Amino acid sequence: MLLTQLQQQLSRLYETPNQYDIYDFLITDQELADAISPPGCSANDERVLVSQSHEHLDISVYVDGSTLAHLANDDPLEILHDGNLNAFMLAIEGVSHFQYLCWNAGFDKSVTLLELELQAEVDKYVTAISLFSAQGNAADASAVHTHLFDKVSYRSDLAPEERARYCDANHYAAKYCRLLSEHFLRDANHVNTLNELRRFYRLTQNEKIRRIEQSH
Numbered sequence: 001m002l003l004t005q006l007q008q009q010l011s012r013l014y015e016t017p018n019q020y021d022i023y024d025f026l027i028t029d030q031e032l033a034d035a036i037s038p039p040g041c042s043a044n045d046e047r048v049l050v051s052q053s054h055e056h057l058d059i060s061v062y063v064d065g066s067t068l069a070h071l072a073n074d075d076p077l078e079i080l081h082d083g084n085l086n087a088f089m090l091a092i093e094g095v096s097h098f099q100y101l102c103w104n105a106g107f108d109k110s111v112t113l114l115e116l117e118l119q120a121e122v123d124k125y126v127t128a129i130s131l132f133s134a135q136g137n138a139a140d141a142s143a144v145h146t147h148l149f150d151k152v153s154y155r156s157d158l159a160p161e162e163r164a165r166y167c168d169a170n171h172y173a174a175k176y177c178r179l180l181s182e183h184f185l186r187d188a189n190h191v192n193t194l195n196e197l198r199r200f201y202r203l204t205q206n207e208k209i210r211r212i213e214q215s216h
Contacts, residue, residue: 002071003063006095009130010123013194014201016103022095028065036060042158046090048097048116057105063094080131085147089124096123100201114165115205121173124148126180126197141181149174176200176212 003022011018027033030043037049045064050057067087076088100119104111128144152170154163183193203211 002068002075002077003091003095005077006092006127007099009127010095010099013126013130014103014198016099016201018099018102018106020102022061022098025059025061025098027060027062028068030062030064033060033062042155042162044155046094046097048094048101050101057101059098059101061094061098063091067091076131079135080128080137085128088128089148092124092127093120096120109204112205114168115208117165117169118173118205118208119201121148121169122176122180122197122200125173125177141177145174145177145181149177172209172212176208176215179212179215 001023003026007018007022010016027036033047033049034043037043037047041047041049045067047062049060049062052058067090070087071084071091074084074087076084080088097116097120100116101111125144125148128148129141132140132144149170154166158166180193180196183196200208200211
């Protein structure tokens with residue numbers, strides 16, 4: 001199953017084992033997702049819904065069913081290309097959110113919404129670059145960076161604080177991924193890049209932002 005494979009890729013990349021399979025928490029029906037979403041939640045095609053009470057954490061992941069059907073018919077793990085890239089990015093975002101929440105919850109670490117979005121942007125970039133490279137494509141980090149960070153648009157119905165959060169996540173992730181692309185060029189066996197990614201994954205929101213700003 002595609003989402004499980006993507007989850008396993010992120011788990012191996014960051015050395016963050018997760019005993020839970022995303023499909024056990026997946027919703028693909030928009031009406032159901034809308035019904036259990038909190039008031040004011042944006043009607044995005046990808047949402048992670050979280051409810052916490054005492055020491056119990058409930059998570060649901062919504063990924064639009066038509067997006068998953070598209071990816072089932074045009075598997076990005078076989079060939080990632082312009083025709084399935086946007087759907088792939090949406091799927092990775094849901095997997096990233098789920099994986100990051102579960103891993104941090106296992107250590108009783110709280111996660112901010114900005115931190116969640118920032119890490120997802122990094123995950124999308126790194127996974128796309130890795131897939132293009134594995135498939136024998138020239139891994140054009142510049143083209144992926146432009147697609148993900150420069151050609152971005154936001155829903156017009158976003159609340160001001162949501163829009164600001166997405167803009168901040170895009171801004172910081174763009175700077176960090178530009179730094180990563182420089183590492184790729186200098187790091188022949190990618191060991192240093194991999195170590196950097198794993199350290200970054202474990203940082204808090206403020207630590208991530210500080211790491212990004214200090215690197216420029």
